[in-house]
Structures are given as C-alpha cells and as structure tokens.
Amino acid sequence: MSVSCRGDCSVPRGALDAPRAAGKTGAVKTVLAIAACGPRLELALGTSPDVTGVVALAGQTPRSELVMAAVDLLLRGAGIDREALDGVVASRGPGSFTGVRVALATAQGIAAALALPAHGFSSLLAQAARADAPECLAVQPARRGFAYAQEFSRAGGRLAATGEPSILPVEALAGAKLPVVAPVGFPLPPGTPLAAAPRSTAEALLVLLAAEPHPDPATLAPIYMEPPATTPPTGAPPPWPPSPKVS
Numbered sequence: 001m002s003v004s005c006r007g008d009c010s011v012p013r014g015a016l017d018a019p020r021a022a023g024k025t026g027a028v029k030t031v032l033a034i035a036a037c038g039p040r041l042e043l044a045l046g047t048s049p050d051v052t053g054v055v056a057l058a059g060q061t062p063r064s065e066l067v068m069a070a071v072d073l074l075l076r077g078a079g080i081d082r083e084a085l086d087g088v089v090a091s092r093g094p095g096s097f098t099g100v101r102v103a104l105a106t107a108q109g110i111a112a113a114l115a116l117p118a119h120g121f122s123s124l125l126a127q128a129a130r131a132d133a134p135e136c137l138a139v140q141p142a143r144r145g146f147a148y149a150q151e152f153s154r155a156g157g158r159l160a161a162t163g164e165p166s167i168l169p170v171e172a173l174a175g176a177k178l179p180v181v182a183p184v185g186f187p188l189p190p191g192t193p194l195a196a197a198p199r200s201t202a203e204a205l206l207v208l209l210a211a212e213p214h215p216d217p218a219t220l221a222p223i224y225m226e227p228p229a230t231t232p233p234t235g236a237p238p239p240w241p242p243s244p245k246v247s
Helices: 064-078 097-114 123-129 170-175 201-210
Strands: 002-004 030-035 040-047 050-058 087-091 118-121 135-141 146-155 158-161 166-169
Touching (some): 030 097, 040 064, 050 201, 064 097, 087 201, 097 118, 118 201
Antiparallel strands (some): 002 050, 135 146, 146 166
16 A cells, blocks of 8 residues: 655646535535545545545455545545545446445545535546546446446546446457546456556546535445445444544
8 A cells, every 4th residue: 555646646726626515614625535446446635736645555345444544544644634624525336346335435434424525426437537538438347357338528628428338348448449548457458449547546536526516425326337246235334433643
C-alpha cells in the first residue's frame, strides 16, 4: 500500500467546490474518493484545487475494515483528521460485487458519521473519466472471461454515454473500434486499442464530483448488470471507529 501523488495531480481550480450537506457550511473543499469495483482498491483525497494523495491496494477483494484502515492512512499522509473531510464520492458498479458493496457501505458510513454530502457514480463512467480522448470504450471486469463495456464521448468538456452498457467476451476487446479504458490490473488481450488514462479511477471520481452541482447520497446504490452471487446485506453500515488524531 502506498500514498502518492503522481505527476500533475491538479484539477481545475474550484473544481472540488460544491454545496455541503446539512451540518456543514460553506463549499466542499476536502473530498474522499473510494473506487473498489476493479482489480484493486483505490482511494484519493482532493483538497481543492489539488489531489493531495492516492492509495492503491491490489490483491484480494478489500474488506470494510481494510478500506477504513486505508482511509486513515491516506488522511494521516495528508496531515488531517477525519473531521476535516467535507464530502465523499464512490464508484457504484458494475464490477466486483463485493467491491461494489464495500465501497458503497464505506462511503455511506463516512457520510452518515460526519454529516457529509455524498455521491455515487457508475464505475464505467469513472473509467471513461480517466481519459481525455474524444471517444472511448470503458470496461470493467465481469464474470470470468467477460467484461462490462460502454461507449462514451467527450464534447465541450462534458462526458456522455453514447450507448447502453453491455457484457462482452474479453477477447472481443482486441477488435474494439474505440480506444479502451480499463482498470489497472485488468488483463486485456493482445492488440486491444488503448486510450491514454493519466488519472486513477479514484482521481476520476473527484473530477466527476467536481462537475456535479448537487451531490445526492441516494446515488450511493449499487449498479448490478448481473445478479450478485450473494444477497447484499441490509440495514445501516457499522459505525466508524474513533478517529486517531494527527500528531
């Protein structure tokens, strides 16, 4: 696990400013992004106008307590306490069923504990937002040998879907007509056309939230394109443990 800011981590000035939820006043300044729908967990911390830290953790599907520990690591690296957060954003699928649930439960728990504005975005949209290409095919891992895929285009600085999401054999991506944006660690067949993706998925979530004038916690609901292997848990997420103070 590492905390880093790679290259030019800036986002447009004021881009992380958005209305706060009740209980907070002023504009959103420090935002936590959680992406766990792909092969690795990614967290990003944005303090307007910069991305100040990124955590990436590859391996087994993350558990809630592991995500919480990664959040605390990221905050300590930035020298701030949990109470300094002003908003939270998360990927909501499609992708790893467990990853989707963990990301959303963590975001919901943080938002509820700290009375923060929160928002969820499609993981396919988040993949597309990693790239600056005028057109791309965003993909996410599905069941073995398959991928979720959706076409996007960018015009006038705005990103929009140009087709419905679908499920494709991974081998079909080698013949894609548009450049592909896939999560880091997702194996693609030789010959797959690739779009340059300078941002991590978590950083892309910060960019998407910057363009969302009205963060809505109701969007922290999972997007499943296939039935999950297990029934999602119901009820409120567990309480967040006390915050370790920054020395």
